[in-house]
Amino acid sequence: MTSIAIDGGQSALRLRVLPAGRVGRGPGYVHGPTSIDHLLAAIGTAAAAAGVAGPVEVVALGLTGFPPVRPVADGLAARVAGVLDAGEVRMTQDMVTAHAGALADGYGVVVAAGTGLVSLAVDRDGSWHKVDGHGYLFGDAGSAFAIGRAGLVAVQRARDGRGPATKLADVTLDPVTLYRSTTLVDDVARFAPEVLRCAAEGDPVAGDLVVRAAQDIAETIGAAVATLAGQDAVPVACVGGLFAGAGEQLLSPVRAALTPRAQLVKAAGTSLDGAERLATSPPGPYADLIVTHRRS
Structure with missing residues (x-):
């Protein structure tokens, strides 16, 4: 069947x-x-x-x-x-299917980051805790939407002369036109790869945005790990389209900002x-x- x-x-x-x-x-x-x-x-x-x-x-x-x-x-x-x-x-x-795919024995923390971001911690006794996943208006810190929105804010600040010059402002997109989009959240999130590209090319504004996103993700991981009993190391898998696209460009600053108990591991699956x-x-x-x- x-x-x-x-x-x-x-x-x-x-x-x-x-x-x-x-x-x-x-x-x-x-x-x-x-x-x-x-x-x-x-x-x-x-x-x-x-x-x-x-x-x-x-x-x-x-x-x-x-x-x-x-x-x-x-x-x-x-x-x-x-x-x-x-x-x-x-x-x-x-977040549950992300956890079930990433951690074979069901113990540890998964951070699923795509357009949004959510973390799920599952303890050995089966108790669980959700961290973030509060949506694009009130949460999803470090998500593709958050990175994309911060990048588009930087574009407008640079064009207005209110902020530092940045390669991000070279795009032809007028962010204000996105207000009319019926897929606004997805459209904003799709600007995250441009932020990552400019950061990789040495743009300091974009680079700072990536570091801030990594710190937000590390903060979420730390809060999730803290909900699990004991003091032993906790496996943490980072999954989703944002991590798949950014790789070590994002994972490296996340790793540097983590608490000692959090140990990044490769996800077993999707x-x-x-x-x-x-x-x-x-x-x-x-x-x-x-x-x-x-x-x-």
């Missing part, structure tokens, strides 16, 4: 058919009153691209924008079951791998973080 794993992020939704391994993609999360309808349409698009046909045994999905109200989450899980003709849906936050783990294995330490719907 077919199962499905889904990683629903802000920039894209990815779906993997199990055990065949076929992958389909759909558009990412959209903020607003139509976000659930948009998500269901994205799942349908990705399923069609992956050649999903016939009933599905289990669907496991980790979502940006996971509904915080339990009845809403239950309703969404039921609708996902309807879209995919699934007997069982296991739905959770994207968020999509984590969703596959939840689709094919018992929930383990993540049981309290999963909403399950079974069709009668």
Whole structure:
């Protein structure tokens, strides 16, 4: 019987058919009153691209924008079951699938950084703590959105003469035009690679922004590590598109700012791998973080 794993992020939704391994993609999360309808349409698009046909045994999905109200989450899980003709849906936050994919034994801290940023700490007794992931207005410190926004602020300051000159201001983009965009958060986050590029080329303004982002990420990691019992070293995996794109340019200053207990390790897998783990294995330490719907 077919199962499905889904990683629903802000920039894209990815779906993997199990055990065949076929992958389909759909558009990412959209903020607003139509976000659930948009998500269901994205799942349908990705399923069609992956050649999903016939009933599905289990669907496991980790979502940006996971509904915080339990009845809403239950309703969404039921609708996902309807879209995919699934007997069982296991739905959770994207930070959980990131953790499940990155740390094989389920212990430690994962920082998932893409458009947004969230950290999940899971202790050996199964207790868990979320740090940040508060969204682009009130959190996500060190995320691609945060870096992109800081870069665009630097552009405007330089053009106004209120701030230092920077190569960032050489872009043709007028940041003010982004106010009209229906994908504002994603558009701003897409400026982060330009900040990283200019920093790598020696631009001091961009370089300072990267260091500040690294310090914010290290602060989040430190807060997550502090929630775990004992004084032993804690494995910390940094996953997501931001780290994949920046590599050591970002990881090196993060590492330099970490508390002694935090030990960066290579992630065992991706968020999509984590969703596959939840689709094919018992929930383990993540049981309290999963909403399950079974069709009668």
